[in-house]
Amino acid sequence: MTARELRTDDLAIPLGPDGLTPEWLAAALSGPVPAAVDSVAVTPIGTGQTGATYRLTVGYAAPCDRPRSFVAKLPAQDGSVRAGVTLGYLAEVEFYSAVAHRTSVPVPRCHYSAINEDGSEYVLLLDDLDPAIQGDQLAGCDEETARRAVTALAGLHAPSWCDSSWLELPVGSMPKPGDSAAAGGLGQVVEMVAPAILERFGPFLDDTDRDTLRLALELMGPWLLTDTGRYALMHGxxxxxxxxxxxxxxxxxxxxxxxxxxPARDLAYFIGTCLDPELRADAEQRLVAAYHAELLRHGVPGYDLKTCLADYRLGMLQGPLIIALGAAFATTTDRGDDLFRVMLRRSCRAIRELGTLELIRAAAAPA
Structure with a gap:
């Protein structure tokens, strides 16, 4: 079943894990050969900051070659679903149902997706990728893991590189290039939450990082309006x-x-927030070069390494942007706060060492 053939029919969307019943799963998996689901064991997994994720261990009434486990994603179950979060649910269902098959990025297979009109109710039924394990943002990663990640990222960016058809993407959390109204609106959101972000995380930063964060938040509007002429699908x-x-x-x-x-906003965000600063400073040119080489392998034309490195430097404000939005809209957890603090320290140092704020000021200055 291809992505565009994913069923989004009248099957009721489960409102919680109790709705992930054998009957529901059998209907979601139904096709030319009915799925005779006999039992489903539902176990919570993941961090649950912007949704609820469960592993479904399945028993079948008769021997078959269907998967013995799946992962189901549902909205947050703590009553914290808000407008900014529902936009994310709409974007994720759109990705699996209409976008994933047009990229080369490695993702789990989606067996079923459904969402209501306003995005407050949705379900995704995905492959269970066990024994693959979730990366650990707090611990960071080594250079080899980072290389695997940035080369995989090229499989998202290259197939959509400067393809204007993607500017019509019906949903998305990031402003499209040239959309000054959307960029300005997101900049205003960051401006509104900036005092709360500084109050919440400032005490955990040293003076230098705190000043960097304040300046980065102040320059978020001009940064969002900067248009290099290069664009692609972004994970964000x-x-x-x-x-x-x-x-x-x-x-x-x-x-x-x-x-x-x-595109380099994704690249900068990963390298800037996932690597300890000393490793990032040592490895970043090699990692950017590996990403760039993979773009060329996928057929991206007219993009030299020098420009890619400049885009990487410019893209480093993706860290403070996502942290500010996450702190404003995601469910607050102890691990989430620890994660934001570590990411801010890494990101602020990268912004300083790469001269990102100076680049933004230069790009925003009148000709």
């Missing part, structure tokens, strides 16, 4: 917690921040 929140890895495989999950923008 491309980091270790949104990767599943084992010795031989890497899969990208959690597509709620899908959008269109400067």
């Amino acid at each position: 929140d491309y980091r270790l917690d949104n990767l599943l890895l084992d010795a031989d495989r890497l899969f990208v999950v959690d597509w709620q921040t899908l959008g269109v923008g400067l």
Whole structure:
């Protein structure tokens, strides 16, 4: 079953894990050969910051070659579903149902998807990729893992590189290039939440990082309006917690921040927030070169490494942007706060060492 053939029919969307019954799963999996589901054991997995994820262990009434387990994604179950979050649910279902098959990025197969009109109720039924395990954002990663991640990222960016058809993407959390109204609106959101972000995380940062964060938030509007002329599909929140890895495989999950923008924003966000600063400073040119080489292998024309490195430097404000939006809209958890603090320290240092704020000021200055 291809992505465009995913069924989004009148089967009731489960409102919680109790709705993931054998009867529901049998209907969701039905096709030329009926799925005789006898039992389903539902177990919560994941961090649950912007939704609820469950492993379904399935028993069948008769021997068959269907998967013995799946992963189901539902909205957050704590009553925290808000407008910014529902936009993410709409984006993720759109990705699996109409976008994934047009990319080369490794993702889990989607067996069923459904969402209501306003995005407050949805379900995704995905492959269970066990024994692949979730990356650990707090621990960070080594250079080899980072290389695997950035080369996989090229499989998202290259197939959509400067393809204007993606500017019509019906949903997305990131402003499209040239959309000054959307960019300005998102900049205003960041401006509104900036005092709360500084109050919440400032005490955990040293003076230098706190000043960097304040300046980055102040320049978010001009940064969002900067248009290099280069754009592609973006994951938006491309980091270790949104990767599943084992010795031989890497899969990208959690597509709620899908959008269109400067591709190197994803690259900068990953390298800037997932690597300890000393490793990042040592490895970043090699990692950017590996990403760039993979873009060329996928057929991206007219993009030299020098320009890619400049885009990488410019894209580093993706860290403060996603942290500010996440702190404003995601469910608050102890791990989430720890994660934001570590990411801010890594990101702020990268912004300083790469001269990102100076680049933004230069790009925003009148000709």
